[in-house]
Amino acid sequence: MNDPASTPDETAIPDTDPVGRATPASERLRRWRLVLGEPAQDACLFVLAGDDLRIDQALTALYDAQDAGGLRGGSGASSPRVARWLGDIRQYFPASVVQVMQKDAFERLDMRRLLLEPEMLAAAQPDVHLVATLISLGRVIPAKTRDTARRVVQKVVDALIDKLEEPLRSAVSGALNRATRNYRPRHAEIDWQRTIRANLRHWQADYHCLIPQTLIGYGRKSRRTQREVILCIDQSGSMAASVVYASIFGAVMASLPAVKTHLVVFDTAVVDLTEQLDDPVDILFGVQLGGGTDINRAVSYCQSLVRDPRNTILVLISDLYEGGVENNLLQRANELVQSGVQMITLLALSDAGAPTYDHRLATRLAALGVPSFACTPDKFPGLMAAAIRREDISLWAARQDIVTVRPGS
The missing domain is CATH 3.40.50.410 (von Willebrand factor, type A domain)
Structure with missing residues (x-):
């Protein structure tokens, strides 16, 4: 009886069903092959092609760089390769994954010097980690790259302001209004919980009602410093x-x-x-x-x-x-x-x-x-x-x- 591990048969598990859709088994093999890398080629019985092959090459260049002679930071000859790699990961991975891969590349492969080239910087995915790297390099960024660096930082800052400004503004403004007491409130400004607690002694048992003699309201907006x-x-x-x-x-x-x-x-x-x-x-x-x-x-x-x-x-x-x-x-x-x-x-x-x-x-x-x-x-x-x-x-x-x-x- 032949050992299937020693004589891999790529047709043992079909890649697609009769109508051309990937089978669950082949999809599992594909994912394991991408996770484990080229050493798992024979064990997974799955041959990568097309976009999958480009994805595998992008992952290999970063995480198997020592074995595959992958990306190298600080080398002029490697700059075109890094530019292509940055473009590939933006094409094949979601933004959250791109941010992680870029951060790993900066830490594992010492790519910081490449960020001093405007072409490399323009190809990178703007994110908080990239901004942190740029501000750490702020004193050594050459003049030819400074404008590109500022545009990258501005893009991240604008995105963060769009995301964070309204929640912070609403929370702080609301808290300020509630932290200030108003004893002559309009109807819409009445703080009913505090008003009820302050007037419990005025409960009228015969009428099953409470008569508020003191109204407590939220403070009105003020332009003075609070x-x-x-x-x-x-x-x-x-x-x-x-x-x-x-x-x-x-x-x-x-x-x-x-x-x-x-x-x-x-x-x-x-x-x-x-x-x-x-x-x-x-x-x-x-x-x-x-x-x-x-x-x-x-x-x-x-x-x-x-x-x-x-x-x-x-x-x-x-x-x-x-x-x-x-x-x-x-x-x-x-x-x-x-x-x-x-x-x-x-x-x-x-x-x-x-x-x-x-x-x-x-x-x-x-x-x-x-x-x-x-x-x-x-x-x-x-x-x-x-x-x-x-x-x-x-x-x-x-x-x-x-x-x-x-x-x-």
Whole structure:
């Protein structure tokens, strides 16, 4: 009896049914062949052709590069090949997969130097990771590529603003209106739950009704500053995506008359970018990713910005790997909390999953009343709304299934 593994028969499992549709069995083999690569050719008994072959070549060039002599970063001779590869993955894979493959290519194959060529940059799929790579290269991007780089960053910024602006604007504006009490409300402005609770003593049992002697309503929109928000962002390389999202959110909040927004970035030095909040692209190209971290110095500067502690929200976005004086940082954090400032630490503001951070410092901050947790961009509007309403942020996070750092954990 012949061993089918030693004498593969491509007709053993037909690729199509009598009307030309792929059979379930052949589709499974096709997928396994694409997942496992060329070494699985004989075992899968499936020969790739057409688009499947181009897909396989694109995957091999990235994930089997050492064996296949695939993509190479930093080589002039390889540039046309990389350009074709970037075009292929955009043609054959959805945008979410393209973003992952580009990120893997930058990390695995050291393709960063190729991004200094305008042709390569124009062929790439714009996404947050690409923007993070570009801003990390900001100081070395040559003049011939700078305009292309700015267009790529502008495209990503515009897409993020389209996606994130309205949820943040609605959440913050709504929270501001509800955080302000109005004791002469119009009918549409009445906060019925608070009005009923305030007038329970006026319940008329004989008439089965409540007579509200005091009406409580939501505050009317005001152009005066009702809250001050300070975004303090760690510029270390691991926080790149967080820098991108925080800059977008800062620009949106700065456009709200009732919110005074400050944007501060830091490594071992502190830079106030508040004056550039009208142009997020300028902010991103003003950021210098990498270097050391002095959180204490940054929090000290932010502390100097506080004018009305009870109406100030300080959001520290950092993985908390402190290179400065930790005890001084904790003392400043305690002073801010005791003065009435609502201080929150976001260990990451991105979709990248669970971040790496200094657990010990996070637990010490939590003991002072500074909640620490990671936050995805879609949750950030709700977070700001909860902070404006002066809710317990740890309870808000729990309702969102967000795990916060606990004191002593």
